[in-house]
Amino acid sequence: ETGVTQTPRHLVMGMTNKKSLKCEQHLGHNAMYWYKQSAKKPLELMFVYSLEERVENNSVPSRFSPECPNSSHLFLHLHTLQPEDSALYLCASSQDHGYGYTFGSGTRLTVV
Amino acid sequence: QQQVKQSPQSLIVQKGGISIINCAYENTAFDYFPWYQQFPGKGPALLIAIRPDVSEKKEGRFTISFNKSAKQFSLHIMDSQPGDSATYFCAATGTYKYIFGTGTRLKVLA
Numbered sequence: 001e002t003g004v005t006q007t008p009r010h011l012v013m014g015m016t017n018k019k020s021l022k023c024e025q026h027l028g029h030n031a032m033y034w035y036k037q038s039a040k041k042p043l044e045l046m047f048v049y050s051l052e053e054r055v056e057n058n059s060v061p062s063r064f065s066p067e068c069p070n071s072s073h074l075f076l077h078l079h080t081l082q083p084e085d086s087a088l089y090l091c092a093s094s095q096d097h098g099y100g101y102t103f104g105s106g107t108r109l110t111v112v
Numbered sequence: 113q114q115q116v117k118q119s120p121q122s123l124i125v126q127k128g129g130i131s132i133i134n135c136a137y138e139n140t141a142f143d144y145f146p147w148y149q150q151f152p153g154k155g156p157a158l159l160i161a162i163r164p165d166v167s168e169k170k171e172g173r174f175t176i177s178f179n180k181s182a183k184q185f186s187l188h189i190m191d192s193q194p195g196d197s198a199t200y201f202c203a204a205t206g207t208y209k210y211i212f213g214t215g216t217r218l219k220v221l222a
Binding site: 041042099104 | 116143144146148153154155156157158161201205206207209210211212213214215
């Protein structure tokens with residue numbers, strides 16, 4: 001399998017649940033990202049990992065917790081989310097920063 | 113200084129027409145300007161990109177025009193097709209900075 005794969009594609013969770021989003025890239029890239037996409041807003045960068053180290057945390061609430069165990073995998077752990085966190089969560093990878101990204105298809109998250 | 117302003121928000125074009133989407137940036141430190149295409153249910157896909165040392169880049173029916181002095185760049189889709197109907201995002205990037213526009217929803221009528 002090639003490209004960037006995200007699972008699950010859809011997720012509905014209650015405000016007290018704990019869940020995780022998974023991202024896997026098969027491109028040999030050295031940087032991975034989490035983005036939030038909400039209607040009528042620009043893509044919001046959440047986290048950047050370069051060579052498995054977090055290099056940026058864009059003032060994201062602590063109820064979102066990223067994990068990058070190796071250069072191919074990225075997780076986003078979710079707990080006690082709010083309804084306004086409902087959005088499409090996109091994972092992306094790139095070879096070095098500042099160039100073209102390869103995005104996954106995203107996880108559509110609904111918080112009820 | 114970190115915004116990228118994209119217009120129009122939505123665009124309807126007849127099949128065979130030219131679609132034009134514009135973006136403006138403020139930070140002169142940006143050095144890479146990509147465009148992404150997103151279909152419903154999919155993530156954005158890199159379409160074409162340009163660096164500020166050239167004024168135009170063409171790939172098939174897609175052309176980026178870049179005006180460094182005005183800090184503006186645009187995407188032109190020639191001979192637009194119904195299959196081009198999607199949301200298009202411009203972006204401006206620099207070291208650890210990757211700023212996206214708000215997107216343009218393009219609909220090409222058959």
